Amino acid sequence: MLVVEDQRQLADSIARVLRREGMAVDAAYDGAAALERADVVDYDVVVLDRDLPGVHGDDVCRALVARESPSLVLMLTASGTVAQRVEGLGLGADDYLPKPFAYAELVARVRALGRRNRSATPPVLVHADLRLDPSQRVATRGGNRLPLSPKEFAVLEHLLAGRGRVVSAEELLDRVWDEAADPFTTTVKVTINRLRAKLGDPPLIETVARAGYKISP
Secondary structure (H helix, E strand, O other): OOOEOOOOOHHHHHHHHHOOOOHHHHHOOOOOHHHHHHHHHHOEEEEEEEEOOOOOHHHHHHHHHHOOOEEEEEEEOOOOOOHHHHHHHOOOEEEEEHHHHHHHHHHHHHHHHHHHOOOOOOOEEEEOOOEEOOOOOOOEOEEEEEOOHHHHHHHHHHHHHOOOOEEEEHHHHHHHHOOOOOOOHHHHHHHHHHHHHOOOOOOOEEOOOOOEEEEOO
């Protein structure tokens, strides 16, 4: 996720909330920085303040659309009139949330957009006796609740959303952690090992040599 908001305190607060939900989040405090980041990272969702100084939020949205960016845009603005919402959606935004907003609603909208950007990922992920509900932050196996950390939950969610495809450690690092993560770290391997221990037997996560990880058939 990318949060674009010129009020740094608000931007950092939004980023903290989304990270607590297990999302990988970068932050930009102006439109120019947002476009630079979007040049190198295909974000699932961009949470975009409309009233940015310098490069206006409208121009950021137009640029993302013109580039045919895969990112979906949730536009934030202090103006919540119907006319403003229609105008924002007309620019190419995928959703619109007026300020002030409840963080719970923001998280729900970001999750909904994220599902749309992952080939219609179902709201509840089920594999054998494993059930994972991202909106409720609950994972169970055989009916027993699993005590997963936010990162463990996010890794499991990404693997399940992959529907059996091999997911590289680099992709997990990119999608679950953020730009501050060390690309040479063993964090992914350590998290996978903890996750396997908590999931129990029979094993559900396979290691594919020199490729990554996948959910067992």
